[in-house]
Amino acid sequence: MRTSILLAVAVVGAIIALLAWRDGGTPSQAEVATVASSPAASENAAAEPAAALARGEQPSLAPAVDPELVAALRDEYGAHIGHASMQMRMIEALMRYFQQRFPDAWREHLLAAVRAAFPDHYDEIVALLDARLEYEMWVEDSRDSMSALSREDKREAVRAAREQMFGRERAEALWASQYKSQALGDALSAIDTQQGASIGDRLDMYRDSLEDVYGDDVDGFLERHRHQAMSRFFDMNSVQRELAAMPAEERRAQMREVRAGMGLDDDALSRWDQLDEQRDERWSAGAQYMDERAQLAAELSGDALEARVHELRVEYFGELAETLRSEEQSGYFRFDDERVYGRN
Numbered sequence: 367m368r369t370s371i372l373l374a375v376a377v378v379g380a381i382i383a384l385l386a387w388r389d390g391g392t393p394s395q396a397e398v399a400t401v402a403s404s405p406a407a408s409e410n411a412a413a414e415p416a417a418a419l420a421r422g423e424q425p426s427l428a429p430a431v432d433p434e435l436v437a438a439l440r441d442e443y444g445a446h447i448g449h450a451s452m453q454m455r456m457i458e459a460l461m462r463y464f465q466q467r468f469p470d471a472w473r474e475h476l477l478a479a480v481r482a483a484f485p486d487h488y489d490e491i492v493a494l495l496d497a498r499l500e501y502e503m504w505v506e507d508s509r510d511s512m513s514a515l516s517r518e519d520k521r522e523a524v525r526a527a528r529e530q531m532f533g534r535e536r537a538e539a540l541w542a543s544q545y546k547s548q549a550l551g552d553a554l555s556a557i558d559t560q561q562g563a564s565i566g567d568r569l570d571m572y573r574d575s576l577e578d579v580y581g582d583d584v585d586g587f588l589e590r591h592r593h594q595a596m597s598r599f600f601d602m603n604s605v606q607r608e609l610a611a612m613p614a615e616e617r618r619a620q621m622r623e624v625r626a627g628m629g630l631d632d633d634a635l636s637r638w639d640q641l642d643e644q645r646d647e648r649w650s651a652g653a654q655y656m657d658e659r660a661q662l663a664a665e666l667s668g669d670a671l672e673a674r675v676h677e678l679r680v681e682y683f684g685e686l687a688e689t690l691r692s693e694e695q696s697g698y699f700r701f702d703d704e705r706v707y708g709r710n
Contacts, residue, residue: 428478429468436483443456444484447484447487450536450539451542453487454498456480460480473495476495494532494536497536501528501532504527508523525545528541546579546580550575550579550598553571553579554575554598557604558602560604565620568599569599573627573628576595592630597708597709599624600624609708610705617707618646621708622638622639625638651683655679655701656699656701
């Protein structure tokens with residue numbers, strides 16, 4: 367009976383530790399010590415080397431691995447464990463987990479968990495871990511020298527280091543998202559400086575660039591990041607200048623064309639139309655408010671000024687007045703911000 371109770375306690379302790387790992391929590395030293403020093407754990411630890419010797423084997427020095435942890439790793443990463451990006455995601459998670467619990471022996475525990483969960487991929491995951499640690503050291507050691515480089519030179523140096531440590535194919539897989547974003551940023555810079563191009567011309571060039579960068583996955587990329595893709599287009603200085611020069615109604619029509627060209631459906635376009643109109647009204651009211659506020663500041667001061675200004679806030683912005691009061695008391699005046707069409 368006593369043995370059954372002790373075994374039950376040990377199992378419960380292992381499950382608690384697993385739940386803490388899954389939730390990102392860190393058990394206290396007392397909790398770790400309680401599980402590790404329980405009688406059941408001690409009996410199992412003592413029995414394992416003896417059993418190995420009885421079989422004529424050398425006892426294993428590798429840390430014991432919780433089978434629940436192995437099951438969790440296979441469940442979370444197993445479907446795509448052959449991909450470098452998934453292997454790196456697992457490595458990062460296990461490093462955080464074991465460095466918190468075993469700061470002086472985290473690597474041994476990590477490797478034991480990897481071997482238990484994915485023995486067929488053990489060697490490549492170990493190589494990836496070593497490359498990751500080497501790269502981390504290079505980043506730290508190169509911090510001062512990199513700060514003196516131009517953006518382009520820095521980008522080339524980083525890419526060369528990654529390819530040297532991880533291999534070109536693996537580096538491109540690990541940083542694929544970043545490299546594609548950089549390529550799209552380069553394309554946007556070129557589009558932004560095209561002389562004489564209209565917003566429609568720039569949109570055509572932008573869509574071509576998206577297809578060049580993302581290829582067959584361009585539709586999937588836009589499904590996942592459509593808002594971000596539209597924002598990057600609207601952020602171009604050339605687009606902002608042209609939008610700012612238009613009357614409000616024409617500008618809203620132009621922004622609708624851009625969004626339609628980026629694949630938004632009619633319902634989404636209607637929602638954006640309403641938001642654009644609300645933003646125009648708010649910015650127009652903000653400009654009038656700031657003009658009248660400046661006039662009051664030239665005539666009044668102290669409590670009298672604040673009382674009259676707050677009347678203006680309520681008049682122009684209703685329930686937003688209290689928020690504006692708090693902002694202005696902290697020194698922030700939102701209507702002094704630059705307007706970015708398509709964003710605010």
